[in-house]
Amino acid sequence: xxxxxxxxxxxxxxxxxxxxxxxxxxxxxxxxxxxxxxxxxxxxxxxxxxxxxxxxxxxxxxxxxxxxxxxxxxxxxxxxxxxxxxxxxxxxxxxxxxxxxxxxxxxxxxxxxxx
Amino acid sequence: xxxxxxxxxxxxxxxxxxxxxxxxxxxxxxxxxxxxxxxxxxxxxxxxxxxxxxxxxxxxxxxxxxxxxxxxxxxxxxxxxxxxxxxxxxxxxxxxxxxxxxxxxxxxxxxxxxx
Numbered sequence: 001x002x003x004x005x006x007x008x009x010x011x012x013x014x015x016x017x018x019x020x021x022x023x024x025x026x027x028x029x030x031x032x033x034x035x036x037x038x039x040x041x042x043x044x045x046x047x048x049x050x051x052x053x054x055x056x057x058x059x060x061x062x063x064x065x066x067x068x069x070x071x072x073x074x075x076x077x078x079x080x081x082x083x084x085x086x087x088x089x090x091x092x093x094x095x096x097x098x099x100x101x102x103x104x105x106x107x108x109x110x111x112x113x114x115x
Numbered sequence: 116x117x118x119x120x121x122x123x124x125x126x127x128x129x130x131x132x133x134x135x136x137x138x139x140x141x142x143x144x145x146x147x148x149x150x151x152x153x154x155x156x157x158x159x160x161x162x163x164x165x166x167x168x169x170x171x172x173x174x175x176x177x178x179x180x181x182x183x184x185x186x187x188x189x190x191x192x193x194x195x196x197x198x199x200x201x202x203x204x205x206x207x208x209x210x211x212x213x214x215x216x217x218x219x220x221x222x223x224x225x226x227x228x229x230x
Binding site (some may be wrong): 040041042043044045058088091092101102103104107108109 | 119122124148150157158159162165206208210217218219220221222223
């Protein structure tokens with residue numbers, strides 16, 4: 001059981017480039033989300049999805065797009081990378097109902113640097 | 116809006132000692148979850164312990180326990196018999212019980228266990 005798989009683990013971009021961070025889960029979880037982690041700050045929610053075809057914005061959505069065409073995949077797109085998007089990105093998932101055992105399942109993260 | 120505050124940016128203790136990490140939160144909700152997550156240098160996010168606000172009994176997981184004071188909005192983590200492998204960032208997080216996804220995170224506490 002692979003859990004939540006994120007690729008790539010590291011990426012360097014130049015300002016203005018675009019790229020897609022991939023996230024896939026094999027646990028049939030309804031809920032998926034993207035967070036960014038910056039030094040001295042907690043994780044901040046970028047976008048989330050409660051099921052295929054349904055997405056919504058989180059706390060810091062500007063500069064990012066998402067789509068959810070399948071239950072398994074939830075890619076994050078950077079349209080025109082900026083240095084302010086240098087961060088560690090985490091994808092996470094959880095089932096809609098966990099019977100009181102709620103927890104997030106995290107991917108291993110992507111370290112993104114924008115020069 | 117909910118906020119989570121971790122007032123200790125960094126702590127260090129000797130191996131085998133007991134250490135307590137502080138977390139306070141602000142919410143007008145009555146039903147919610149609180150979490151402590153551990154992030155070792157590997158960057159992986161690992162759930163340490165979870166507390167449901169409607170439960171008066173403090174959660175425990177082996178050497179990890181919490182002191183949950185609902186009226187004071189305090190949620191501290193106690194690590195007993197600390198081990199070198201406990202060295203990590205520790206994050207406190209809040210989630211409304213009827214939330215689609217929204218975890219609100221503290222800024223984290225860097226814990227160093229010295230041999």
